[in-house]
Amino acid sequence: MNRKTLVLPALAGLLAPVLVACGGGDTAGKGGRAIVVGTTDRFEETTDAPAPFDPAAAYDVSAWNVLHSGFQTLMRLPRSGTAPVADAAEKCWFADRKNEQFRCTLREGLKFSNGNALTAEDVKFSVERALAINFDNGPVSLLSNIDQVETPSEQEVVFHLKTPDATFPQKIATPAAAIVDAQSYDKDKLGNGFKIVGSGPYTVRTEQKDGRVTKLLLEKNAAYQGPLQLRNDKVELRFFDDETSMDKALRAGEVDLVNRTMSPERIARLRADGDDSGVRLLEVPGQExxxxxxxxxxxxxxxxxxxxxxxxxxxxxxxxxxxxxxxxxxxxxxxxxxxxxxxxxxxxxxxxxxxxxxxxxxxxxxxxxxxxxxxxxxxxxxxxxxxxxxxxxxxxxxxxxxxxxxxxxxxxxxxxxxxxxxxxxxxxxxxxxxxxxxxxxxxxxxxxxxxxxxxxxxxxxxxxxxxxxxxxxxxxxxxxxxxxxxxxxxxxxxxxxxxxxxKSYVAARQNVTGAEWALNSASELQPWELGRGA
CATH class of the missing domain: 3.10.105.10 (Dipeptide-binding Protein; Domain 3)
Incomplete structure (x- = not known):
């Protein structure tokens, strides 16, 4: 994240950032209460991380899961598979045989959550901003091979690379290339706090205390124009100081899923309890x-x-x-x-x-x-x-x-x-x-x-x-x-x-649906796939 990449990365014996449960693509989560995800992750402002949700700075898996929901990128990883698909872009392709020039055409009608139109100039601004800020602990290395960005029109973006790079489509599918509103972000410095002005499938609202997020709510973005189909209207991230209190809330039904972190002992206990506890434990392949x-x-x-x-x-x-x-x-x-x-x-x-x-x-x-x-x-x-x-x-x-x-x-x-x-x-x-x-x-x-x-x-x-x-x-x-x-x-x-x-271990209440699509091939969270049903 990174690791991610920082990422940073989900780690040993911890619950990977995935949400998995039984059932299919039920839409029962729509219009009802939020699907609640429990986590022991922390999001806080520090001197070294003044803007935890700024794409130019964020480089750990927990923050990227939020950024994927609040921002669009030109491309994104699909439900399954490793080849990126168009997101804010209508289509993207290498325009030469050496993998040195990459072109994208944007979708029509893209808007940020504040109502501003999203154009090719915003894409150019976002990439050049990340390169200019060059944040020490950030994801700028994913973009460092970009030599020049051109915008022939409001809908066209052309990337000229310093050297050939067949992995470039995958790099711009990461939040390192998240598209920010040029009117809402400074071009040469990080923002402050937890602001997200994006065009992603959700808007992001936070509650904070002493520079730390105490509650985070993802709400369906009515202005979103993209390929994703949301199976819920709201997802809430609820933060816990330790895994014991998080596990207690899960078993009591106060939390629908738990997402980072669970110790090996906790995993073994859930496995021994079986489905009779009302909680289902699943193991999925991991690449961390x-x-x-x-x-x-x-x-x-x-x-x-x-x-x-x-x-x-x-x-x-x-x-x-x-x-x-x-x-x-x-x-x-x-x-x-x-x-x-x-x-x-x-x-x-x-x-x-x-x-x-x-x-x-x-x-x-x-x-x-x-x-x-x-x-x-x-x-x-x-x-x-x-x-x-x-x-x-x-x-x-x-x-x-x-x-x-x-x-x-x-x-x-x-x-x-x-x-x-x-x-x-x-x-x-x-x-x-x-x-x-x-x-x-x-x-x-x-x-x-x-x-x-x-x-x-x-x-x-x-x-x-x-x-x-x-x-x-x-x-x-x-x-x-x-x-x-x-x-x-x-x-x-x-x-x-x-x-x-x-390995990625996931614990979820039995009535949560969409499990099979909750994790993409980079082990990134896809909360839009989750619903609630039988």
Whole structure:
């Protein structure tokens, strides 16, 4: 989100941002009370995030779920599948064979929620605004390949790219390219608060206290012109301080669905209860990943053998078994299973089982004195309580054999993300939800000068050769070989260390319908698909 991409990404043992239930496309939610979604996510204004719902700044999965409802993009991901379809655009296409010029024609009659007409100039303004603001923790890297935007008419937009990019349609389907009203947003600075002036399927109303959203209501936008058919008139996000109170509200029928976060223990309890509780638990495929990120300029982990020794000691199977109650799967590469080009590069190099002897040999060959002091930094209020348990397990694993002397450091999310981007942590835990379902989005965001982590790590073979070559390839299956080579390089140099691939667990009341369409291929919420019925 990102991860998303930040995203940021839904993480281990947490309920992914999806809403799932039984039944079909019933429209019983129309005209009645709002469908209530419970969440432990927080939306708050901070110095580093003054406008949590500004598309130029928002880059985590929870915020993107809101932005997809309040704003339109030229294209969006479909109900299922990975090829973007037209949204605010009537049609879009590459106008050349090199994937360097992309053209879109807008739908007729588009309007923002304030009544202003949406034209090609607003599209141009929105993209150029995001590039000009260049927010440190934002999604600007998804747009950084745009060289120029032209508007031949009020209905036509032409993007000229710096280099070929077959993934560009997927990038402008993300909220990074959300279309804002040029009369309502400053062109060179972020807004303040939680304002959304968009043309999406819903208008967004919030209630706040002390700079934090206490209630968020999505209401059907009567001015919306687009392909989506809403199966409800209102969706309310209700915020909880912890999963216990959220679970209690779900069981009492005060909440229709729960959405982020649930611990592995909570998932196991719901599974054991079965449908008799009035709540249904479903498991759906997930593409979120969790990983350790390394500041490769920090003296502690600057040496590649140190990072390789860490890779040799981590026991992913024990981690997912003991810390997450098997709610996630071990991950041995940046590109998760189910995505084109996936291969287990880390297990190919280090094996699936940890080895103290091999780790010791790596450090000894590099003349590195042991134990190596190491601080692992993690977060709980964004990634959930299970993260603390996971990092305690990692501390024990890395301490085996006396090769590392490990300390743990828990930091609140409001400080964690900006501090990590400023290089204040040697090793820290992060999650990633894909911005779009393509191997490019599991490799490119972590490599090069504009990387999402603001990491100093560079590899020109990946950034200057493999990724550009892959983006010249419109058939993504044919691009797989480039990403397989990139995964092998990452496994050798270890700028990041993948830990697990998430499963998405969803709990919903039995009378909620639209489950089969509530999640698209990037695991993004589609609240317009939800209704209430038998």
């Amino acid at each position: 990943i969790s990983y350790l990120a390394f500041n490769t300029e920090d003296p502690t982990v600057k040496s590649k053998p140190v990072r390789q020794a860490i890779a040799q000691l981590v026991d992913r199977r024990a981690l997912t078994r003991d810390a997450y109650d098997r709610a996630n799967d071990p991950l041995f590469s940046l590109v998760p299973s189910g995505i084109t080009g996936h291969q287990n590069s880390f297990s190919n190099k280090y094996g699936e089982e940890p080895s103290v002897d091999k780790a010791r040999s790596i450090l000894r060959a590099a003349n590195i004195t042991t134990p190596v002091p190491l601080t692992l930094t993690y977060n709980e209020d964004h990634y959930g309580q299970a993260n603390a348990k996971a990092f305690a397990a990692l501390q024990q694993q890395l301490g085996n054999g006396g090769l590392f002397q490990v300390q743990l450091q828990s930091v609140k999310w409001s400080e964690f993300r900006p501090n990590a981007a400023q290089g204040k942590y040697a090793v820290y835990g992060m999650g990633w939800f894909p911005d779009f379902p393509d191997p490019d989005n599991f490799v490119a965001p972590f490599i090069g000068k504009d990387n999402f982590l603001r990491s100093p790590y560079r590899n020109t073979r990946i950034s200057d050769d493999l990724i550009p070559s892959s983006r010249e390839t419109g058939q993504r299956e044919a691009a797989a070989r480039y990403f397989q080579q990139a995964q092998d390089i990452v496994a050798d140099e270890v700028p990041v260390l993948p830990l697990w691939q998430g």
